[in-house]
Amino acid sequence: MTQEEVLAEFRNSGALLEGHFKLSSGKHSGHYLQCARVLMNPARAARLAEAVVAGIPGEVLEKVDVVVSPAMGGIIIGHEVGRVLGKDALFLERPEGTFHLRRGFALDGGAKVLMVEDVVTTGLSSREAIAAVAREGGEVIAECAIIDRSCGSVDLGVPFYPLLAIDFPTYDPDSIPEDLARVAVTKPGSRKE
Ligand SMILES: O=P(O)(O)OC[C@H]1O[C@H](OP(=O)(O)OP(=O)(O)O)[C@H](O)[C@@H]1O
Numbered sequence: 782m783t784q785e786e787v788l789a790e791f792r793n794s795g796a797l798l799e800g801h802f803k804l805s806s807g808k809h810s811g812h813y814l815q816c817a818r819v820l821m822n823p824a825r826a827a828r829l830a831e832a833v834v835a836g837i838p839g840e841v842l843e844k845v846d847v848v849v850s851p852a853m854g855g856i857i858i859g860h861e862v863g864r865v866l867g868k869d870a871l872f873l874e875r876p877e878g879t880f881h882l883r884r885g886f887a888l889d890g891g892a893k894v895l896m897v898e899d900v901v902t903t904g905l906s907s908r909e910a911i912a913a914v915a916r917e918g919g920e921v922i923a924e925c926a927i928i929d930r931s932c933g934s935v936d937l938g939v940p941f942y943p944l945l946a947i948d949f950p951t952y953d954p955d956s957i958p959e960d961l962a963r964v965a966v967t968k969p970g971s972r973k974e
């Protein structure tokens with residue numbers, strides 16, 4: 782899948798939003814990639830998962846024991862990646878603010894984990910999720926995602942394989958451009974303030 786074809790999947794599903802968004806990291810942006818909309822079609826979700834997996838080197842894939850995703854955004858793409866790899870797909874949740882496994886999910890000691898995200902912007906959520914896997918006894922050996930909003934600048938501490946790297950500007954709360962500040966802000970994600 783080319784970069785243009787990935788972007789077309791977002792455009793065609795109404796997932797490429799413009800407005801004023803408060804991101805998970807607290808940064809603000811005039812653009813938002815609403816992955817839930819792009820993944821709401823199961824055939825499209827499967828296509829994207831196959832393309833994500835195709836971008837990961839074989840020597841990494843052959844080591845993977847299990848797929849883990851941070852809820853909510855990572856769940857659907859993580860499950861689809863698990864299907865492509867023939868591996869179980871678990872997810873981390875943070876109802877009290879810190880990611881951990883719930884619902885009877887557990888990792889075997891030393892399990893080699895492929896972390897799967899929908900979007901990475903600052904990498905904050907990914908780093909928290911990677912730390913959570915370590916607390917749960919596993920080892921994240923690589924991460925993949927549909928979108929890298931850092932456009933290649935993020936360091937997750939493990940090899941990172943995004944399907945599409947994109948560079949939409951983001952702003953700290955005290956340096957929001959005037960025209961963006963005039964637009965009512967929404968916070969689409971589920972991280973608590
Ligand atoms: O790289 P970062 O700066 O951490 O941003 C990316 C994270 O933000 C979104 O999740 P969010 O916390 O909005 O919650 P959600 O997954 O429940 O939508 C997205 O799903 C990533 O997890």
Ligand SMILES: O=C(O)c1cc(=O)[nH]c(=O)[nH]1
Nearest residue numbers: 804805813814900902970
């Ligand atoms: O950084 C985020 O929170 C974020 C950005 C984006 O474009 N899409 C998304 O789901 N989350």
Ligand SMILES: [Mg+2]
Nearest residue numbers: 852853854855
């Ligand atoms: Mg998320």
